[in-house]
Amino acid sequence: MAEDNRRWGFEEAEDWEQAPPPAPAQDDGCAGTEDSGAVSVVVELDGRVRAVRLAAQWRDVLEPRSLGAAVVSATTDATMRALARAVEDQGDLTAIAPPSPVADLDEAPFTRADAERLFAAVNAELAAFTAELDRLTNVPARAESRGGHVSGTAQAGRVVAVEIDGQWSHAAPNPEIEGELTEVLRALHRTPVAQPAGPAIAQLQALASDPARLLRKVGLA
Template sequence: MEDAETVAGRDPEECVTVVVDLEGAVRAVSLAVDWRRKIDPRRLHVNVQTAVNAAAVQAMSRKMDDGVLQGVAQRSTGGTSGSLDETPISVGDAQRLLDAAFADLEQFSRRLEAVAGHTVSLDSAGGHVSGAARRGQVVQLSIDTNWATAARDSEIESELLEVLRRLQDDSSASEFSSGPSSSAIDEVNALLGDPQRLLRRLGL
C-alpha cells in the first residue's frame, strides 16, 4: 500500500491502517479483515485516531530524512548555482527593506493565527462518523457503534476517509507550511545568509 510518495501508520492491534502522503494528507484508510475479533467496535475510533497520528509521525520522519539527504547532496555539489546579486545598497535602502520584511512577517503571523487557532468539527455525509481537527491534526473522532458493528468494512472505510480528508482540508494551514515569504523577506534572508556579501553591498 505504501510507495515512495506515501507512508502508513497503524494502531498497536493492527486493526487500522492509514496511508498518508509525505505532507501528511490522508490518502487511504483500511480495516483488517478480522478487526472485530481483535477490538470492541466501541473502541474503533481510538484505533483510527492512533493510526492517523502514527502515519503523521512517519511522514514527518521521512521528510526530515529526505531533507538531511538533500542538504548533504547540495553541500557535496557546492550548493545551488547561479550568479549572486552584488548591487550596492545604502544603509537607508537596507532599513527600508527590513521594515518591509517585518511588515510582511507580521501580516503572515496574523493570517496564520486566524487559521491555526480555529477548531473544525464536521460529520460524514452518511452521518455515522464525526470528528474535530485543529491545525490539520485530528483531535477528536467518534463512530456510531451500532453502525460499525454491522456495516461492511468498505462502508466504514469510506466514511472514515471522507471525514479525515475534510477535517484536514478545512483545518489545515497548508498554505503556510513553507513559512513566510515575500520579495522583501526572501531578499533579507538571502542577505543574512551571506554576511560577507551583505558587507560588500553596503560598501563596508
C-alpha cells in the same frame, strides 16, 4: 493433409522468456496500525491520508464505540512513521540552504528611507506568516463526512478525535465505513507553513548573503 497446429511446449517457454517482467509497484506511503491490528491507516510522506483499512472481522476485537479511538491511534502511528521516513530521506533538516541570489537586485545606494521601507515590509511579511502559523497551530480543524456518520478534530496538524455513529458502524459494510473515515481524515490535513517568505524577506536575505553588495548599497565600499 490437415495443418498441424499443435504446440509442444517449447514455444510457450520461448514466449514466457521474451515477455517483460511486470514493473514493481511504486508505493511511497507509510502504514500505521493500532494495538489490536484491526485498523490500519496509510499516509503519504507529507501526512496526507491515502486510505483507511478495516480488518474483515474488526468487530470481533473492537467495540464499534471504540473504533474512533482506534482510528486516531492508527493515524498517529502512520504519521510518525511518515515523519521518520521523511527525515531519513532528506537527511539533516537543520541544515538550511542559503537563499537564492536575487538577480535583479539593483546597485543603487541604499538610503535611510529605503532601509526603513524594507524593514517595514519585512515586518509585515513576518506578521502575516506568524498569523497563519497561529491559525494552523492553535485553531482546531473540524471536518464531517458527507454521509454524516463520521466527524473529526485536529489540533496543530494532529488528529486528536474521531467520532463515529455507533449504530451505523455496528452494521455498515466495511468499504462504506472506510470511505467516510478516509474522507474526514483527508479533510483534516493541513499543509504546514514551511518558513517566512515574501519579496521583502527575499531581498533582505539576498543582501545579508552578499556582504560586498550590502557594503556597496550602504556606501561603505
